Amino acid sequence: MSTDTAASTTASTTARALAAETLCAAYQITSAERAGQIAVRAHDGAIELTHAELAARVRDLAAGLAARGLGHGDRLALMLTNRPEFHLADTAAMHLGAVPFSIYNTSAPEQIAHLLTDAAPHVLVTERLFLDAVKASGVEVPHLVVVDGEGGEPTLAGVEAEGALDPGFDFEGAWRAVTPGDVLTLIYTSGTTGPPKGVEITHAAMMAEIRGLDEAMPVTPGGGLISYLPSAHVADRWTSHYSGLMTWGLTVTTCPDPKMLVGLAAQLRPTFFGGVPRIWEKLKAALEMLFPAELASDDPAGHQKIRESIGLDRAEVFLTGAAPTPRDVQDFFARIGIPLLEGWGMSETSGFAVVNRPGDPRPGSVGRALPGVEVRLADDGELLCRGAVVMRGYRNRPDLTAEALDADGWLHTGDVATIDEDGHVTIVDRKKEMIISAGGKNMSPANIENAVKAESPLIGHAVCVGDGRPYNVALIVLDPETAADRSPADPATLAEVTAAVERANARLARVEQVKRFTLLADDWAPGGDELTPTMKLKRKPIATRYAKEIEDLYRQG
Numbered sequence: 001m002s003t004d005t006a007a008s009t010t011a012s013t014t015a016r017a018l019a020a021e022t023l024c025a026a027y028q029i030t031s032a033e034r035a036g037q038i039a040v041r042a043h044d045g046a047i048e049l050t051h052a053e054l055a056a057r058v059r060d061l062a063a064g065l066a067a068r069g070l071g072h073g074d075r076l077a078l079m080l081t082n083r084p085e086f087h088l089a090d091t092a093a094m095h096l097g098a099v100p101f102s103i104y105n106t107s108a109p110e111q112i113a114h115l116l117t118d119a120a121p122h123v124l125v126t127e128r129l130f131l132d133a134v135k136a137s138g139v140e141v142p143h144l145v146v147v148d149g150e151g152g153e154p155t156l157a158g159v160e161a162e163g164a165l166d167p168g169f170d171f172e173g174a175w176r177a178v179t180p181g182d183v184l185t186l187i188y189t190s191g192t193t194g195p196p197k198g199v200e201i202t203h204a205a206m207m208a209e210i211r212g213l214d215e216a217m218p219v220t221p222g223g224g225l226i227s228y229l230p231s232a233h234v235a236d237r238w239t240s241h242y243s244g245l246m247t248w249g250l251t252v253t254t255c256p257d258p259k260m261l262v263g264l265a266a267q268l269r270p271t272f273f274g275g276v277p278r279i280w281e282k283l284k285a286a287l288e289m290l291f292p293a294e295l296a297s298d299d300p301a302g303h304q305k306i307r308e309s310i311g312l313d314r315a316e317v318f319l320t321g322a323a324p325t326p327r328d329v330q331d332f333f334a335r336i337g338i339p340l341l342e343g344w345g346m347s348e349t350s351g352f353a354v355v356n357r358p359g360d361p362r363p364g365s366v367g368r369a370l371p372g373v374e375v376r377l378a379d380d381g382e383l384l385c386r387g388a389v390v391m392r393g394y395r396n397r398p399d400l401t402a403e404a405l406d407a408d409g410w411l412h413t414g415d416v417a418t419i420d421e422d423g424h425v426t427i428v429d430r431k432k433e434m435i436i437s438a439g440g441k442n443m444s445p446a447n448i449e450n451a452v453k454a455e456s457p458l459i460g461h462a463v464c465v466g467d468g469r470p471y472n473v474a475l476i477v478l479d480p481e482t483a484a485d486r487s488p489a490d491p492a493t494l495a496e497v498t499a500a501v502e503r504a505n506a507r508l509a510r511v512e513q514v515k516r517f518t519l520l521a522d523d524w525a526p527g528g529d530e531l532t533p534t535m536k537l538k539r540k541p542i543a544t545r546y547a548k549e550i551e552d553l554y555r556q557g
Contacts, residue, residue, distance in 0.1 A: 106527025223271025
């Protein structure tokens with residue numbers, strides 16, 4: 001087959017998958033046309049499955065799960081690291097019309113109990129690493145399956161083998177019975193202010209999301225991406241699982257530890273790459289230490305050397321989102337030929353609803369609405385969103401669904417924003433997190449915090465406090481990697497952080513400036529008391545835990 005013919009074939013395959021009404025149909029098209037291509041592989045190559053191999057295993061596992069009573073509308077829980085078995089189990093359940101959902105790996109037993117109670121799964125698939133936490137939750141699940149089990153628990157391989165012995169199972173009938181309005185997955189929001197809510201995303205909503213992104217930033221089929229974000233977060237599901245594997249025809253390599261990401265990217269040279277702001281911030285700090293000469297020059301060859309060293313020389317798209325990406329980070333990567341396309345979205349919008357386009361990045365803005373998505377501002381500046389990408393509702397919470405979705409179908413996002421005459425959206429802050437000083441001045445804590453963090457790689461997290469107060473103060477935590485050998489009690493460390501805060505203040509309006517701060521000796525881990533699994537600040541728990549430290553800052557006069 002000629003190159004032109006092959007390109008035409010892959011493009012038409014993608015077009016047919018994009019036209020599908022359900023993810024089941026999209027996957028069947030992609031797997032049939034790309035039978036010999038690697039669909040998913042482990043980071044170390046220990047597991048590599050072509051689409052033909054994965055499709056056969058999906059059929060057998062679906063039959064085995066069906067024999068255990070998993071059927072249309074039932075839930076299947078997954079608590080797994082990023083590994084090929086996630087894609088196998090999730091896809092098999094999906095083809096039964098079941099609703100697979102993931103649990104964050106950092107979840108405590110009581111958090112696991114909340115999700116299992118709310119979702120009431122018929123089957124839970126996990127690995128030995130999390131087995132104790134699952135059992136400590138105290139919630140009984142009818143069928144517990146362990147991927148790497150050797151201690152008496154049923155194994156995933158065993159369930160799959162049982163399904164292979166049932167040639168009469170009507171696999172095609174099962175997936176063809178799935179409708180666009182059926183729930184595809186539950187995404188449990190991280191819960192910065194309360195218990196996580198189960199966002200119900202339908203097949204139709206996710207297909208609309210994938211179509212919109214494909215139109216906004218077309219991806220060439222046949223490339224590759226790395227799955228390293230938690231599968232419990234909507235970002236990894238729509239990029240690696242639903243888009244990359246099932247629709248775009250990319251090879252998905254699973255990465256169980258984000259610390260391996262840069263080395264793996266250098267080895268694999270992905271064609272699609274996205275990350276939360278903290279990933280880009282850490283990468284910027286590392287590159288500044290490794291390539292000072294190349295960064296000091298405008299020589300394109302030097303910048304190409306940097307891109308090759310981190311394996312991003314083949315990538316067509318560089319996405320960033322989930323939280324504001326500091327302007328200096330965006331400018332840094334744009335200068336070396338890595339234009340970050342910042343977008344905005346929520347679990348409730350199936351992923352991005354607004355995104356910058358290739359060739360037209362607007363640093364500071366999160367871009368324009370995807371095709372088929374409408375955005376507008378409420379009277380108080382809250383961003384409203386409407387379109388096929390919007391969730392069906394919150395599982396078991398009609399009261400919260402009614403609060404979020406009005407009678408006209410507008411999703412009230414909770415974000416305060418501006419929209420310019422070209423339709424570009426700029427997020428100001430969370431509506432409930434805006435600081436209103438004692439003098440009545442409205443301020444965005446995120447903007448102040450980003451200004452502080454941008455001034456020193458030693459600063460991992462900054463929390464601005466000032467609501468109802470005469471001035472702003474901050475809690476600052478050192479970065480566990482770049483400041484691994486530094487102590488908050490070290491005078492030199494304190495001096496460097498103090499200088500960074502002073503530099504940030506010089507860039508802020510007087511009322512926004514941080515008058516005092518305290519350097520905490522604690523380590524804030526993702527999924528802990530202070531941070532969500534995607535490293536958003538849990539402001540209320542932080543304010544409660546550090547109430548004394550905050551009051552001490554204000555008592556200084």
